[in-house]
């Protein structure tokens with residue numbers, strides 16, 4: 413039987429953020445209310461509406477502290493992150509009634525740990541329900557979102573139970 417692998421040290425977390433990390437900057441912006449797509453702060457993550465909304469209700473969760481590898485998280489933190497992901501997914505389902513929800517934790521472009529919660533709809537609302545959104549044409553992936561629509565989608569997510577104030 414192979415020996416147990418060494419346990420990861422807690423130094424994988426960088427509470428003060430790391431220089432030049434766009435996600436660390438966004439987390440700092442959320443805390444000064446300079447992030448218009450902000451939805452709420454949960455146990456381990458901050459939640460925002462994705463900047464492109466071809467798939468209505470697409471949310472992104474950013475770990476509040478800089479870490480880059482899911483497998484390196486201490487078990488309790490890992491479970492709290494997953495609970496945050498589930499909380500967002502449940503709100504997305506209540507708000508938008510998608511056919512499915514895709515969960516994506518990639519890190520290829522932005523290493524700071526983050527999750528995409530992507531609602532998927534039947535065709536033709538969803539341009540291709542059978543494929544991952546990342547293979548879709550640029551004009552679909554980078555559709556942007558009008559500020560008024562962004563605000564309305566965030567209101568619907570608040571009404572679905574996340575990030576309500578008071």
Ligand SMILES: [Zn+2]
Nearest residue numbers: 433436478524
């Ligand atoms: Zn970071």
